[in-house]
Amino acid sequence: MSRFTTDLINGIQPYTPGEQPGDKRYIKLNTNENPFYTSQSAVARISESVLRNLNRYSDPECNELTKAIAAYYGVEPANVLVTNGSDEALAFAFYSYCKSGVCYPDVTYGFYDVIANLFGCPIEHIALEKDFTVNFENYFNKGKTVVLANPNAQTGIELSLSNIEQIIKNNRDNIVIIDQAYADFGNCNAIGLTKQYDNLVVVNTFSKSRSLAGARVGYVIASENLISDLKKVKNSFHPYNVNSLSAALATEAIRDENYFKQSVKCVKEGRELLSKGLVELGFTVLPSAANFVLAEHNVICGEVLYKMLKTRGILVRHFNDKRISNFVRITLGTESEINQLIKVIAEIITEKNNEDCGN
Numbered sequence: 001m002s003r004f005t006t007d008l009i010n011g012i013q014p015y016t017p018g019e020q021p022g023d024k025r026y027i028k029l030n031t032n033e034n035p036f037y038t039s040q041s042a043v044a045r046i047s048e049s050v051l052r053n054l055n056r057y058s059d060p061e062c063n064e065l066t067k068a069i070a071a072y073y074g075v076e077p078a079n080v081l082v083t084n085g086s087d088e089a090l091a092f093a094f095y096s097y098c099k100s101g102v103c104y105p106d107v108t109y110g111f112y113d114v115i116a117n118l119f120g121c122p123i124e125h126i127a128l129e130k131d132f133t134v135n136f137e138n139y140f141n142k143g144k145t146v147v148l149a150n151p152n153a154q155t156g157i158e159l160s161l162s163n164i165e166q167i168i169k170n171n172r173d174n175i176v177i178i179d180q181a182y183a184d185f186g187n188c189n190a191i192g193l194t195k196q197y198d199n200l201v202v203v204n205t206f207s208k209s210r211s212l213a214g215a216r217v218g219y220v221i222a223s224e225n226l227i228s229d230l231k232k233v234k235n236s237f238h239p240y241n242v243n244s245l246s247a248a249l250a251t252e253a254i255r256d257e258n259y260f261k262q263s264v265k266c267v268k269e270g271r272e273l274l275s276k277g278l279v280e281l282g283f284t285v286l287p288s289a290a291n292f293v294l295a296e297h298n299v300i301c302g303e304v305l306y307k308m309l310k311t312r313g314i315l316v317r318h319f320n321d322k323r324i325s326n327f328v329r330i331t332l333g334t335e336s337e338i339n340q341l342i343k344v345i346a347e348i349i350t351e352k353n354n355e356d357c358g359n
């Protein structure tokens, strides 16, 4: 800390991202990236002409990408705002709508606490049920902004679209933000509801299902009035928020429906393979609708397993939060990565059992 900080900076608790190791080649299953490459037609968009235009600013309206997203979901371009990753979309939405209070589950995406604290938004954590599901009735008539990741971060558990709609209906005078970072891997999508409900903000990203985490592209879909609020904040903070390379990549990625469908299908198949393998090894696996699973072993605690996997070249994520500290979160890799993980965990368990027998 420098000698120039004020209480404002001293009090900040920044987000702790998952490790992005540069030192050694790990099987990387810790930050919910897509194991499959970015769409080849998206990569092909980065042609000479795109590169030759880098002396010009990017389009502050992201017109081409905005139109492609609007066409994909059957909404108007005025219902779409493109952002620098969905973290930026969340920041704009928290700044706009959470100053007088925000509520979300006690186990969810850690960035919500960070951004709420940065902007001084009073936070209410609502406990998940014992089985880690969201009790949707706990979110009725809150009189403050409701934020829900669906499927939920860390647990992977999904709330049905009708439950989401009930939450929106029972909060007509405050905003409901649905963070759909993992929705493409699940069974429901709230974007269609933005036509009916003027209090709904749906936040989406290209980072997970579109294999573009490094490009940093997210977007909001909401009623026209909400989008104009958020645009005002965006243009006050970072008018050229999305660079031209990332906008070109994302525009093509959302048009490449075949590749998208195929890679999402592979991730879902991997989820079945991994869940089954873990259960056979004595894990409890929460029912995931996302591209990761949260799993707890009946003998080896989460932190020990995380460390033992890391020394064996596999990175998973462990969280210190009390309710999930005995779990590890494992991002779905390719089929061969999943098989390798299962093999290594089986070896670790055998080792442990032998130790316990005094061998």
Ligand SMILES: *Cc1c(COP(=O)(O)O)cnc(C)c1O
Residues within 6 Å of the ligand: 032, 084, 085, 086, 087, 088, 109, 149, 153, 179, 181, 182, 204, 205, 206, 207, 213, 216, 217, 218
């Ligand atoms: C990964 C993630 C994000 C952030 O995504 P970016 O678009 O890469 O900023 C937002 N919300 C949740 C729940 C996530 O898991």
